[in-house]
Amino acid sequence: MEFFLDTANLDEIRAATQQGLVDGVTTNPTLLAREGGEWRYQAKRICEEVDGPVSLEVVGLTAAEMEREAEDLIGFGDNVVIKLPMTGEGLVVCKALTAKNIKTNVTLVFSAMQALLAAKAGATYVSPFVGRLDGLSQDGMQLIEQIRTIYDNYGFPTKILIASVRNPLHVLDGALIGADVATIPFSVIKQLVHHPMTDKGLEAFLKDWEAFAR
Template identity: 70%
Template sequence: MEFFLDTASLDEIRKCKAYGLIDGVTTNPTLLRKEGQDWRRQMQAICKEVDGPVSLEVVGTTAKEMLAEARELIKFGPNVVIKIPMLLEGLIAVRELHAMDIPTNVTLVFSPMQALLAAKAGATYVSPFIGRLDALGQEGMECIRQIVTIYDNYDIATKVLVASIRHPMHVVESALTGADVATLPFAVIEQLARHPLTDKGLQTFLDDWKALAGDGAGQG
């Protein structure tokens, strides 16, 4: 499974690159606003920094508006993926972009049927938001399981990109389900590497080493 970083922070991107844990990046207007920088320069810098795909989101709500924005966004780099909201107008835009060989990521997906429609339109990625479903009392991972099953049934090439991930178990369950990509906040990526038993074991080794070194010093 690929890991995408859900961020607009160059610092977070560079840290994840050093860890070897970044296959791509997803952004949105909220993340870009959080950085407090000129959004055009920020997106251009991100596209240069990242070797893999970078999802940049349109804000129009009609196909005409989305396509006009997409033509501008692809100028930021050859790795740009156009992020399109799951609307009927969005499906028109996805179909036209697919015909132009421009990759797309259909976002704000909350049901298997939305995911199937996006795939039929030619989406490269589909992004179900599991954390937001969980917050409504629904089971977000069941949505992922259903989408993966449907795609497998019909050999659909669209990749399942699990979004709105809140904690490490979301990542584990996504991997077990067979999702193609998980897009993670930086904090969750850090949590993946941690375990209290790892910390406890390391501290035991360090304490024993200090004691061993002290014994050796006494004998000398």
């Protein structure tokens, strides 16, 4: 499974990269706005910092608006992936960009049928929001299972990118199901590293070593 970092913060990107945990980055307007400053400058710096794919999201609602934004965003770097909404207009743009060999990430996916439509439009990635479904007392991971089955049934190359990850179990369950990517907030990345038994074991080893070394 590939790990994308869900952030627009350069310090978080650098810290996770040092641990070998960044295969790519996903951003959205909310994350970029949270960093303050000029968003275009921040987006370009992220593209320069990251070796893998960087999802940059359009904000237009019509196909014409989205296509104009996409043409601008792809100039930020060769690793840019255009993030499009799961709407009829978004699918039009997805198909058009795919025909130009421009990578796309169809976001705000909440059903297996939406994921099927995105794959048929040629999406590079599809982003089902598991955490938001869980928040509605629905089973986000059941959606991942359904998408995996559909894609495998028909050989769609579209990659399943688990989004709205809220805890380490989302990452674990997604990996067991066979999702291709999880886009993970830095706070959850830090949780993945830790286990109380690891901390307890390390403490015991150090205590024994100090006693031996005296």
